Amino acid sequence: MFGDSKPFAGAEGLPSSLLRADLIGRAWLTVHALLCNFRLQFFLSCRFALSLHRYVFDRFSIVPYRCGRLRGECFEPFASLRLAELPWSRARAESDPENRLEKASRTRRVLSFMWQGSERWTPEAPIRLYAKRASLRDARRLALAVFRPSKARKEWRIGLEMMRRGVPAPLPVVFAVERRRGIPVAGYHVSIELAGADAFDALFARLACDSERREALRRLGRFVRQGHEKGFFHDDCSAQHVFVETSGESVESWGGMHFIDVDNCGFCRATEWRIVKNAFQILRSFPGRGISSDEQTIFLEALFGRPLGECELERLRRRIRAWAEWKRRRKAVLKWIGLKSKSGPQPPPGREPGESPQSD
Structure with a gap:
C-alpha cells in the first residue's frame, strides 16, 4: 500500500529512523482518513475505554493512599489525587465542567472531573474520574462504622474481584476513609468513567x-x-x-x-x-x-x-x-x-x- 511512497525532498543522508518516521506518519494519515465513519470511531473509543480499565488493573500495583486525614489504598498512578481538596461543597451540576456535580443528597455527593495523569503514568487523553463521598452523621451509623468496614472499602474490594473474574464494571482506582479521633466519618471511592x-x-x-x-x-x-x-x-x-x-x-x-x-x-x-x-x-x-x-x-x-x-x-x-x-x-x-x-x-x-x- 505504501510501496510507492517516496521520502520527502532532501532526505538523502538523513538517518533511517527519520525516514521510517516519515513513512509511519503517512501511514497514520491514511488510517485516520479511513476512520472518518462515526460509528467505527465510536467502536474504537469504546474498545479503548475497556482496554484502559484492563490496562490499569494489569500493569500497576496497589499502594497505600494518604491525603490529609484520608487513609486507604489506590493504584500507583493515582496516589497523587487530592480527594480532600476537591470542591465537594462548591461544585454545581453545570457551573464547572472540570468538576461536575453528578449526584447529591444529605450524606452523599458524587463528583466527576478530568484527570490529566501523574508522573507515574500519563494517559494519551484525559480521563474522567467519578469520585463518591459518603458521610456518616447519625450516631447509629457512626457506632457501627467502628466495627465493620466502610462501604468505600467494600466497593473497592468487590470491584477488584469483579475485574479478576471478568464481570464488567467500572474499575475502582482509589478508596479512602476519613477518621477523626479514630472514628470514621466519611468514605471516598473513585472509579474510571465508562465512556459512551x-x-x-x-x-x-x-x-x-x-x-x-x-x-x-x-x-x-x-x-x-x-x-x-x-x-x-x-x-x-x-x-x-x-x-x-x-x-x-x-x-x-x-x-x-x-x-x-x-x-x-x-x-x-x-x-x-x-x-x-x-x-x-x-x-x-x-x-x-x-x-x-x-x-x-x-x-x-x-x-x-x-x-x-x-x-x-x-x-x-x-x-x-x-x-x-x-x-x-x-x-x-x-x-x-x-x-x-x-x-x-x-x-x-x-x-x-x-x-x-x-x-x-
Whole structure:
C-alpha cells in the first residue's frame, strides 16, 4: 500500500529512523482518513475505554493512599489525587465542567472531573474520574462504622474481584476513609468513567419498536445470568444499575453492559431464590408503563437460560409477587419504628412488579 511512497525532498543522508518516521506518519494519515465513519470511531473509543480499565488493573500495583486525614489504598498512578481538596461543597451540576456535580443528597455527593495523569503514568487523553463521598452523621451509623468496614472499602474490594473474574464494571482506582479521633466519618471511592455508556432504563424508555424492546430485555437477562455464572450477585440489580455502551438509539448500536453501584454485592452461588430476587428488582425498576407479560416471559427465559413452561412461569410470578409483598411490609415496619427503608420505588398495591399501569 505504501510501496510507492517516496521520502520527502532532501532526505538523502538523513538517518533511517527519520525516514521510517516519515513513512509511519503517512501511514497514520491514511488510517485516520479511513476512520472518518462515526460509528467505527465510536467502536474504537469504546474498545479503548475497556482496554484502559484492563490496562490499569494489569500493569500497576496497589499502594497505600494518604491525603490529609484520608487513609486507604489506590493504584500507583493515582496516589497523587487530592480527594480532600476537591470542591465537594462548591461544585454545581453545570457551573464547572472540570468538576461536575453528578449526584447529591444529605450524606452523599458524587463528583466527576478530568484527570490529566501523574508522573507515574500519563494517559494519551484525559480521563474522567467519578469520585463518591459518603458521610456518616447519625450516631447509629457512626457506632457501627467502628466495627465493620466502610462501604468505600467494600466497593473497592468487590470491584477488584469483579475485574479478576471478568464481570464488567467500572474499575475502582482509589478508596479512602476519613477518621477523626479514630472514628470514621466519611468514605471516598473513585472509579474510571465508562465512556459512551448510559443507563439501561433510559435507553429502554426510548425504544418504540416491540421487537427492539424484546431484544433489549433478552440481552439484559443474558447479561445478569452471565454474572450469576461467574459467581457474582448484585444485591440491588435494577435497570438503573446496568450501564450499556451505545452509539445510537437502536438496539443494534448497543455494545457491552456493565454493573454499577456494587457496594452491597457479593460472590456466592446463584440459587433460584437469588435469581428471583434479581428478577423482582429489575422488573419493578422500569419507569412509566413498565413491561408487558410477554416481555416479562422473554426476560425471565433469558435470565434462567432455558424455555419456561406455563406452570413454571406462574410459579416464578408468584414468587416475584411474594417479594413485592415482603418489601411492602418491610417498608411499613421500618416506617413504624422510625427507620428509613433502603429499597427503591415500590410497585402500587395490587400490581405485579413491572406490570403496565395501562393494563388495569
